[in-house]
Each structure stands twice: as C-alpha cells, then as structure tokens.
Amino acid sequence: GYSPSLTPFPSPLPCCKNCFHLGMAFTLQERQILGIHGLLPPKVETQDTQAMRFQNNLKKMTDPLEKYIYLMGIQERNERLFYRVLMEDIEELMPIVYTPTVGLACTQYGHIFRRPKGLFISIRDRGHVRSILDNWPESNVAVIVVTDGERILGLGDLGVYGMGIPVGKLCLYTACAGIRPERCLPVVIDVGTDNETLLHDPLYMGLYQKRDRSQAYDDLIDEFMEAVVEKYGQDTLIQFEDFGNHNAFRFLRKYREKYCTFNDDIQGTASVALAGLLAAQRAVGKPITEHRVLFLGAGEAALGIANLIVMAMTESGVSQDEAQNKIWMYDKYGLLVKVNANQEAFVHDSPGDVQSFLDAVNTIKPTAIIGVAGAGRLFTHDVIKAMGTLNERPIIFALSNPTNKAECTAEDAYKLTDGRCLFASGSPFGPVTLSDGRVLTPGQGNNAYIFPGVALAVIVSGVRHISDTVFLEAAKTLAEQLTDKELAEGRLYPPLSNIREVSVQMAVKVMEYVYAKGMAFRYPEPLDKNGFVRATVWNTQYDSFLPDTYDWPGVNFSPKTKSE
Structure with a gap:
C-alpha cells in the first residue's frame, strides 16, 4: 500500500486524507504526479484484486489476534480496502475487529502497538483539552466514542489499553451504517488505572498511577464535553463506552439534556x-x-x-x-x-x-x-x-x-x-x-444492530438530545426486520451479513420518528428520507487521489471532480 515515506511532500497525518490510500491501484499518471513512479510494481491493480489478496492472507491465519493485527494494519494503509473486505465478510470479521477478539487485543495493546489511533487525553491535560482536540487533523467530526477504560467488556480496568474499544466501535459505525471514517473520532480519557498488573508492566502506555476519583476527574470530563461542542458543534454525537457503573449512570443523567450523547452499555444493550x-x-x-x-x-x-x-x-x-x-x-x-x-x-x-x-x-x-x-x-x-x-x-x-x-x-x-x-x-x-x-x-x-443505525439517523437529522424513546423505536424496527423464516431457524436477529441494510432501514425509521416528535434540528426536512439516508452513506470505491484543494508546498494539484 501507499507509504508516506515514498512521497516528496509532507505525509498525511493518521486517519487523514484517506483518498491517498490506494496501494497499487494508483494509475500511471497519478504515480507520476505523486512522485512514486517506480516505487511500486508496474502493474495497476483493481480493488477487486487487492481484496482477493487481502482475503487470501486472512484465510491462511488461524489465530484471532494475528488476524486482528493484520486487519488493523490494512486499515492504516488502505482504509477503503479494509472496509470493503470487512463489509463483504462481516459475519466472519466482526468478531475479529470487535467482540470478542477486541477484548484480547485490549489486554495486549501495549505489546501489539504499532501506530496510535485516536486521541489520548490524560488527567494532566486539564485546562488544555481544546488544544489537544485542535491537534486532530480532521475538523468535521460528527461522532466520538470515548472511554476511560475502567470496565472494558467483562475484563475490568484496562486503562489506556481500552482504546481498542472506541477504535473497534467506530469501525462498525462505518461498516454497518456508512458513516464516513474521517468523521469518527476515538478518544480515551486516562485518569490512571487500578489494575496492578498494568501498573507493573513496563510496556503499559498510560499514566502509572491509581485512578483519580477526585473532583479533578469530573472537571476533566466537563472540560472534554465543552471542548467537543465548542470545536465541532452542539449536534456532535458523543457515545460513552465502558465506563464504570457508577460513572456511566451519573454521566448519562448529567449530560443527556445538555449534549447529544448516549451510553451504549446502558441504552444500546437495552435496545x-x-x-x-x-x-x-x-x-x-x-x-x-x-x-x-x-x-x-x-x-x-x-x-x-x-x-x-x-x-x-x-x-x-x-x-x-x-x-x-x-x-x-x-x-x-x-x-x-x-x-x-x-x-x-x-x-x-x-x-x-x-x-x-x-x-x-x-x-x-x-x-x-x-x-x-x-x-x-x-x-x-x-x-x-x-x-x-x-x-x-x-x-x-x-x-x-x-x-x-x-x-x-x-x-x-x-x-x-x-x-x-x-x-x-x-x-x-x-x-x-x-x-x-x-x-x-x-x-x-450485538449492539452493532442498534448504535450505527441510530447514530446515522441522529447525525443526518441534527438531533441534539437522544431520548430513550429513540432506542425503543430502534428495538421495534430491528425486531420487525426479522423474517418468519429466520425466526424458524432459531434466529432472533437478522443475519449479520445483512447489517448494512438493517442499519439503513433503522436510520430511516428513527429519522421519521425524530422529525415527527420535534427532536430534529436539520431543516428543511427531507421528504424522501429513504433516498436521503442512502445518498449519505459512504462507499468503499476508490476516488481519484486528487482532492479539490490541498495546500502542500511544491505540489500543484489541479481541481478534479470527485465521485461523491
């Protein structure tokens, strides 16, 4: 795939400018303009061929953690290819990028670490959270998944190793509901850990201190919420994930009427x-x-x-x-x-x-x-x-x-x-x-049946506060999509292989509901909500690598018409 070190100009930052990740799909003209002609084999491959290589390599692997590491590596190098393969084999690969393998990956996070993904905000950063958000290369963030790592799945306190959860969750936002990956931001709040094993692990990557449970912790979360809205807008969706029970409930009560937020462990699981x-x-x-x-x-x-x-x-x-x-x-x-x-x-x-x-x-x-x-x-x-x-x-x-x-x-x-x-x-x-x-x-x-579709509806409708009735509506919509044939097979949910369509239909139903109940703030209200939702979902096909505008010294990009 594309390597920033091959280019004569500054490299894209993590999770930024993903139109560059084409690997051997760069055309001859594109290779010449980028200055990478000769640095790739001469063959110009289709995405179909790249996907076949990707899938063949996965089939050779038997260890789930090895598959996870390989998949995350592909995501770093070629995001559209990663999501294409994930979507085409979602039943096999969802347990790798999310539950249960992501739990194992979190426990080993410092040992398999290759490249940072997301933002790390520590208790020592109080007073500077907004400046940390400003360091994130994307300015049009629509959804944030944040954890403090205290209750990762059923594994307990993993501190900053919990970053694997927001990263995995946001993969499903894109794969299941077509939310653009550059609009997704994973965040871990590091206030220490009470996990003695991690505190004595030389490869642990967070603060070597017990969890801060003082007022300073609450002040940091308040500052984070305020900074997000200040930078990205009041309709930015903030999903709380894997906080300890006490904090999960009180933050939901504290913020649900002030911000566009929900707790997936409470509301997504319920739905x-x-x-x-x-x-x-x-x-x-x-x-x-x-x-x-x-x-x-x-x-x-x-x-x-x-x-x-x-x-x-x-x-x-x-x-x-x-x-x-x-x-x-x-x-x-x-x-x-x-x-x-x-x-x-x-x-x-x-x-x-x-x-x-x-x-x-x-x-x-x-x-x-x-x-x-x-x-x-x-x-x-x-x-x-x-x-x-x-x-x-x-x-x-x-x-x-x-x-x-x-x-x-x-x-x-x-x-x-x-x-x-x-x-x-x-x-x-x-x-x-x-x-x-x-x-x-x-x-x-799997909560993946709920949160991507709900989030897509919330984002496209401009919802600012998410009521529990939204999750009730989502539950009813999901149950309605189960066919009698699938029920007779023992299923209580539609096949995961159909989850993109399930999520899109859920987004349409939830969108109809929030507009009918006066919860939406994006106007004019789309008349054809089904067509509107389907037109917004991100696809995995390659665009031209040339963006409309980039300001990089010494590189003259002429405007190109993009396909989406």
Whole structure:
C-alpha cells in the first residue's frame, strides 16, 4: 500500500486524507504526479484484486489476534480496502475487529502497538483539552466514542489499553451504517488505572498511577464535553463506552439534556435485548406484557434493559408499577435487597427462601432469564433444565462478553431444552445440530444492530438530545426486520451479513420518528428520507487521489471532480 515515506511532500497525518490510500491501484499518471513512479510494481491493480489478496492472507491465519493485527494494519494503509473486505465478510470479521477478539487485543495493546489511533487525553491535560482536540487533523467530526477504560467488556480496568474499544466501535459505525471514517473520532480519557498488573508492566502506555476519583476527574470530563461542542458543534454525537457503573449512570443523567450523547452499555444493550424479546414474543405467542423477566446481574446493562422493557410494557397499556413488578434482579448478593437509587424500581418483597439463582428461577418462574453479570457459566445445566420445565418456549439470553464470560453456551441452551428455547448471546456462537437433525442458528444480541443505525439517523437529522424513546423505536424496527423464516431457524436477529441494510432501514425509521416528535434540528426536512439516508452513506470505491484543494508546498494539484 501507499507509504508516506515514498512521497516528496509532507505525509498525511493518521486517519487523514484517506483518498491517498490506494496501494497499487494508483494509475500511471497519478504515480507520476505523486512522485512514486517506480516505487511500486508496474502493474495497476483493481480493488477487486487487492481484496482477493487481502482475503487470501486472512484465510491462511488461524489465530484471532494475528488476524486482528493484520486487519488493523490494512486499515492504516488502505482504509477503503479494509472496509470493503470487512463489509463483504462481516459475519466472519466482526468478531475479529470487535467482540470478542477486541477484548484480547485490549489486554495486549501495549505489546501489539504499532501506530496510535485516536486521541489520548490524560488527567494532566486539564485546562488544555481544546488544544489537544485542535491537534486532530480532521475538523468535521460528527461522532466520538470515548472511554476511560475502567470496565472494558467483562475484563475490568484496562486503562489506556481500552482504546481498542472506541477504535473497534467506530469501525462498525462505518461498516454497518456508512458513516464516513474521517468523521469518527476515538478518544480515551486516562485518569490512571487500578489494575496492578498494568501498573507493573513496563510496556503499559498510560499514566502509572491509581485512578483519580477526585473532583479533578469530573472537571476533566466537563472540560472534554465543552471542548467537543465548542470545536465541532452542539449536534456532535458523543457515545460513552465502558465506563464504570457508577460513572456511566451519573454521566448519562448529567449530560443527556445538555449534549447529544448516549451510553451504549446502558441504552444500546437495552435496545438490542428488547428487540430480541420482541422477536421472541412472536414465537411464544404472548405479548411482552405477559412475560416475567429474571436478570442475572444488576449493573448498568441490566438496569438499562429493564427500564426499556418497562417502557415497552407501558406503551402496551400496563402501568409502570405493574411492569416493574414483572422484572426481578439477582446479583452476587442474591435477589436485590440492598439498593441504590438506580436499582430501587426493581426491588420486591422476598418471595421466599432463595439461596441461589436456581432457587430464584424455581420460585419466581420467569419466562425469560437475561444474563449480564460477566461472571461466566452461571446458567448451569440445572437452571437451563428448570427453564425448560417451566416454559414451553423458554427465553434464555446469555449476553455477557467476551465468549468465556457468557452465562451459557448455545449448545447447552438448545440441547438441554430439546431445541425449544429462544436463545441469544452477546458473543457469537455457531449453529447447533440437535439429535433429531435440526440445525438451529443462535442469535447474537450485538449492539452493532442498534448504535450505527441510530447514530446515522441522529447525525443526518441534527438531533441534539437522544431520548430513550429513540432506542425503543430502534428495538421495534430491528425486531420487525426479522423474517418468519429466520425466526424458524432459531434466529432472533437478522443475519449479520445483512447489517448494512438493517442499519439503513433503522436510520430511516428513527429519522421519521425524530422529525415527527420535534427532536430534529436539520431543516428543511427531507421528504424522501429513504433516498436521503442512502445518498449519505459512504462507499468503499476508490476516488481519484486528487482532492479539490490541498495546500502542500511544491505540489500543484489541479481541481478534479470527485465521485461523491
């Protein structure tokens, strides 16, 4: 691919001027103008040939981390080629660029580091955040994914090693919804880490200090939010990712009415889980208002899902109290008794002597169990069998990531219920063949079904504050896109191979909703929203390398007409 060192003029900065990354697809004229004629083999390749080489190399690799490193290298050298291959094989490659392999990559971040991606803002940068944003080469940023690295997937505190999450998340913004990559900015806020292993690792790349939990931390986040809006505008979408539970909830409450922001761990997870329940109700034959849900875990994911389920139930006609009474939570201390302000709505009188999660299942008799504890295989064989005894079509969602943190496997869920359960997981599991020859394909409750489409709608509509009702609308839209045939195959979500179309359709539906509810600020309102959305999505075809204008000394670019 293109190497800046081959050019006689200043090189593009990271993530900047991606029209240059054509590799051997540069034409002879382009090579002559750029001064790289002779520095590449004489063949002018098509993108098809480049993609074939890329795919062939990937097929030779068996180690997921090796694939991740190779993929990220291609992204650095040739972004359009990277996204073309990712989109064409999204089912195989999404688990590499995101969950679960990205978790492994985060734990090894300092050991596999090649080139910085995104912005690193530390607690020592207070008072200078705006100047750091000014160092980012792109001025037209539309979406930011930010983490402080405290709760990376189910892996805990990884400090600046958490940068892999915003980078991976934004890959999906582009691959799944066509949001232009140069408009995406990954950010990690480094306030230290409480991970003793990292604090003693000579290759760790962040501050060697315990997490700062003082007012200085809040001041830094405030300064960051203000600087983003000042530089990029008040409709810039800021997604909070993998913050600790306490900070995740309070920042959502603090900023949601002031900025265009959401927390994917709370709201995105809630939306995709609700979509799975809405799809499952078609198979079960009973409305969501008749379900009883028992959560394993009571953190941000559980509370986000529970609150959105309540919203869906109340929209269907039941009172809020009645809806909340249908939802129970079990954490490491047992059924909720000690509560915080976030959990209070889902605490009930004790139903009896409950000493284990299995006791809770047998006592509460839920129609659905949802695992978001991140503690491994706690949906035991006895728990799964009990759900199968209590329900003709038990709903079992093992949503914790990465794969080894899932509450059970798809194989256990299906085989222990004779294929009757409706199963979804956070990490991918392969198809399961039952003893009677049936093959069931488990659904993956991946947030990638939600956040790219929602973000695309928010960006093109100029939304400034994202209501929970937007995520309710997204969940309903996702469930509607599941066909009866796919449901019969065991799926609760459309195939990942169709996720670009799923995201575009979701963006259209959400766009219709926000304009109807007066949440949009971009006018005039497009009459043909479907055509408008489809016209905005980024494609992976090469443009000419010549931009309209560049001001580089000694290089005379004549204006060219670009294809988009």
